[in-house]
Amino acid sequence: xxxxxxxxxxxxVELPAPAEEVVRRLHDKGILAGLPIGRYDAARSRxxxxxxxxxxxxxxxxxLARELGSL
Numbered sequence: 001x002x003x004x005x006x007x008x009x010x011x012x013v014e015l016p017a018p019a020e021e022v023v024r025r026l027h028d029k030g031i032l033a034g035l036p037i038g039r040y041d042a043a044r045s046r047x048x049x050x051x052x053x054x055x056x057x058x059x060x061x062x063x064l065a066r067e068l069g070s071l
Contacts, residue, residue: 002047010051012037016071019048026067033064 002014015022019036026033038045052061 009053010049013048013050013068015046015048015068018045020045022048022068022071026064029067031060031064031067033068 002012013034019034019038023033023036034048034050036045037047037049050064
């Protein structure tokens, strides 16, 4: 996590690869990973905005975490 501020249901993760690429790879696996921040600020191309709410199951959140952790 690149920021130390408190979060509620949205947070930013720093990725080892461009976020657009990660989102495409995860989409191919049936996972909606989040919003690549580089779309709005090129300097943040490896950052991904992730949102989790009560609509996300624990299994879905765990799967996303596993996939992001395996990058």
